[in-house]
Amino acid sequence: MKHLVLPRLPLTSATAAASPLPPGGRDLRLDLFRGVALWLIFLDHIPQNVVNWFTIRNYGFSDATEIFIFISGYTAAFVYGRAMRERGIIVASARILRRAWQIYVAHIFLFTIFMAEIAYVAATFENPLYAEEMNILDFLKQPDVTIFQALILKFKPVNMDVLPLYIMLLLFFPPMLWLLIQQPALALAGSALVYVLAWNLDWNLPAYPNGAWFFNPFAWQLLFVFGAWCALGGAQRLSAALRSRVVLAIAIAYLVFAFAVTLTWYVEPLRRFVPIWLSDWMYPIDKTNLDVLRFAHFLALAAVTVHFVPRDWPWLKSPYLQPAILCGQHSLEIFCLGVFLAFAGQFIISEWSGGPLVQTFISLVGILIMVATANLISWYKQIEGRSPTGRTKSPDADLAGGEA
Amino acid sequence: MKLLIALVATIALNCLPVWAAVAEPQPEACDVPASMLESEIDLGRATNELKDKHRLDISVLGSGSSSLPGPDGAHFAYPARLEEALKQQLPGNEIKVTAHVLPKQTTANMLGTLDKILADDHPSLVIWQAGTADAINAVETEDFRASLEEGVEKIQGAGADVILVNMQYSPRTAAMLDVSAYADVMRHVAQQRNALLFDRLAIMQYWNDIGTFDLYAATKKYDMARRVHECIGRALASQIINAAHLDAVRMQTTR
Numbered sequence: 001m002k003h004l005v006l007p008r009l010p011l012t013s014a015t016a017a018a019s020p021l022p023p024g025g026r027d028l029r030l031d032l033f034r035g036v037a038l039w040l041i042f043l044d045h046i047p048q049n050v051v052n053w054f055t056i057r058n059y060g061f062s063d064a065t066e067i068f069i070f071i072s073g074y075t076a077a078f079v080y081g082r083a084m085r086e087r088g089i090i091v092a093s094a095r096i097l098r099r100a101w102q103i104y105v106a107h108i109f110l111f112t113i114f115m116a117e118i119a120y121v122a123a124t125f126e127n128p129l130y131a132e133e134m135n136i137l138d139f140l141k142q143p144d145v146t147i148f149q150a151l152i153l154k155f156k157p158v159n160m161d162v163l164p165l166y167i168m169l170l171l172f173f174p175p176m177l178w179l180l181i182q183q184p185a186l187a188l189a190g191s192a193l194v195y196v197l198a199w200n201l202d203w204n205l206p207a208y209p210n211g212a213w214f215f216n217p218f219a220w221q222l223l224f225v226f227g228a229w230c231a232l233g234g235a236q237r238l239s240a241a242l243r244s245r246v247v248l249a250i251a252i253a254y255l256v257f258a259f260a261v262t263l264t265w266y267v268e269p270l271r272r273f274v275p276i277w278l279s280d281w282m283y284p285i286d287k288t289n290l291d292v293l294r295f296a297h298f299l300a301l302a303a304v305t306v307h308f309v310p311r312d313w314p315w316l317k318s319p320y321l322q323p324a325i326l327c328g329q330h331s332l333e334i335f336c337l338g339v340f341l342a343f344a345g346q347f348i349i350s351e352w353s354g355g356p357l358v359q360t361f362i363s364l365v366g367i368l369i370m371v372a373t374a375n376l377i378s379w380y381k382q383i384e385g386r387s388p389t390g391r392t393k394s395p396d397a398d399l400a401g402g403e404a
Numbered sequence: 405m406k407l408l409i410a411l412v413a414t415i416a417l418n419c420l421p422v423w424a425a426v427a428e429p430q431p432e433a434c435d436v437p438a439s440m441l442e443s444e445i446d447l448g449r450a451t452n453e454l455k456d457k458h459r460l461d462i463s464v465l466g467s468g469s470s471s472l473p474g475p476d477g478a479h480f481a482y483p484a485r486l487e488e489a490l491k492q493q494l495p496g497n498e499i500k501v502t503a504h505v506l507p508k509q510t511t512a513n514m515l516g517t518l519d520k521i522l523a524d525d526h527p528s529l530v531i532w533q534a535g536t537a538d539a540i541n542a543v544e545t546e547d548f549r550a551s552l553e554e555g556v557e558k559i560q561g562a563g564a565d566v567i568l569v570n571m572q573y574s575p576r577t578a579a580m581l582d583v584s585a586y587a588d589v590m591r592h593v594a595q596q597r598n599a600l601l602f603d604r605l606a607i608m609q610y611w612n613d614i615g616t617f618d619l620y621a622a623t624k625k626y627d628m629a630r631r632v633h634e635c636i637g638r639a640l641a642s643q644i645i646n647a648a649h650l651d652a653v654r655m656q657t658t659r
Contacts, residue, residue, distance in 0.1 A: 127622060
């Protein structure tokens with residue numbers, strides 16, 4: 001991936017000392033794990049699918065969403081932090097907001113596809129057994145309201161909650177990034193404070209027709225900002241702790257505990273081994289507000305991963321991992337494609353009553369399409385970068401090997 | 405997904421003779437693995453009412469999926485089928501199932517009607533079907549949990565046992581209607597409050613997976629819907645007989 005290598009731009013020594021950038025350009029581990037997270041999100045979004053047996057949400061508290069949001073925060077800070085230092089706050093902010101706009105457009109595109117599928121089901125499916133469930137289609141009776149509510153991000157169909165969260169996080173990112181560069185500790189503390197306040201004061205954004213956002217931006221921003229903080233030197237500050245055997249032992253113990261608890265969700269007879277006081281304290285493990293148990297599970301997972309997968313891990317250059325890395329480098333396109341493929345896959349399974357074999361086949365084909373598309377996007381970027389018209393691209397988010 | 409693991413687990417557990425022994429014989433093709441119906445929770449109040457008074461008063465509280473449309477829908481829906489199955493299996497006892505079913509009721513709506521139902525019916529067992537309307541109206545899961553907990557407390561406070569019935573397995577609407585978060589809440593509330601859970605979601609998915617019913621099928625006819633309700637009624641009856649330890653009662657009365 002030669003064209004992905006960042007041009008090394010000189011940093012003023014003062015800013016470089018204040019927030020040292022990670023050495024050696026982009027960390028391929030980020031792309032790898034974001035790529036894997038995108039695959040897992042795709043698999044989890046097909047509800048009747050034997051393959052999502054294997055996704056991490058069945059083995060612990062956190063799931064692929066945490067990985068995706070953390071890495072997105074990390075890369076956003078990596079790409080736009082550089083821009084902010086080199087070209088100033090206005091240019092960096094403008095680019096962050098343009099990114100938010102692109103994601104918004106992508107979200108609305110997916111919404112259109114979703115509406116088409118729903119309208120089809122409404123027109124073709126009927127069964128007196130499901131008279132109650134079919135009430136979900138009532139919103140088709142007032143498309144004016146529904147479409148407007150979707151445009152203002154209040155109406156979000158099933159599985160279309162991640163991109164609106166991402167848009168909100170980016171909209172508030174310019175001042176946060178500025179603060180992260182000036183006063184990283186203060187920024188992180190502020191983010192934690194917002195998280196705590198959101199829990200105590202029940203902050204969330206309203207949704208349509210009822211309730212609140214499935215991913216509460218006031219809570220999930222903590223993970224995004226934490227990722228950004230890590231990218232701007234926090235990871236180095238943590239490196240001593242990450243090397244410690246005690247931390248590793250605690251992390252592994254917590255992962256084992258989470259796995260044991262998760263097992264009791266699926267195997268009824270094991271449930272008696274969870275003491276009442278523990279389940280009273282532990283449940284509910286709230287995904288909407290990024291439960292502390294989930295956040296801790298992600299941290300433990302990250303600590304163990306960083307320990308066993310070093311930055312110069314030889315496998316990162318292995319051709320077997322390139323498909324995942326490539327998907328991670330074009331995360332917005334591949335994420336959207338994944339949501340679309342999940343719709344399509346689900347549709348096929350529903351229309352032809354697909355059994356486990358069909359489900360496995362659809363899962364594999366879906367991932368193959370994601371990989372092929374990532375390759376195609378890379379190829380486009382390559383030919384545009386070498387365009388003979390001389391329109392050279394600035395070293396921006398795209399050239400940094402994927403989007404923020 | 406969780407259901408699938410539960411399914412595999414239940415099949416695995418079925419291989420153990422201890423669990424298999426709990427199995428209640430079911431008619432024809434809609435058997436349910438015993439482990440899907442067994443639980444460590446007793447229906448003590450129902451047992452007592454049957455032993456002492458030779459009667460069982462059950463109230464069913466539910467929304468649209470506890471009823472069937474069409475002519476004579478109430479007769480074919482699972483509350484009536486449950487009454488029929490219990491009458492067959494517990495002869496000599498007076499069995500009364502009163503259904504309080506209204507379409508589109510959320511759990512909070514049903515909570516509002518609970519006091520009157522408990523006062524009117526004096527049930528020793530309340531079967532509470534919930535969650536579907538809440539998922540459709542995107543009621544916040546924490547509000548859903550609060551209503552459910554308050555209701556279960558109220559029922560138990562009035563001296564009745566509780567069975568929570570979760571959503572139907574509905575693969576064709578799964579893309580629009582994700583009930584899993586609500587199903588998790590119901591499982592958890594049942595566990596915390598010593599209520600029984602009738603896992604309709606897992607049972608119907610099991611029937612679909614092994615081919616008992618094709619729940620993807622589009623049809624205007626009522627026959628499949630009626631058969632599903634018949635089977636749900638029978639499975640519920642089995643669960644009640646197991647959890648209330650009524651095999652003994654049945655033997656007494658038939659002797």
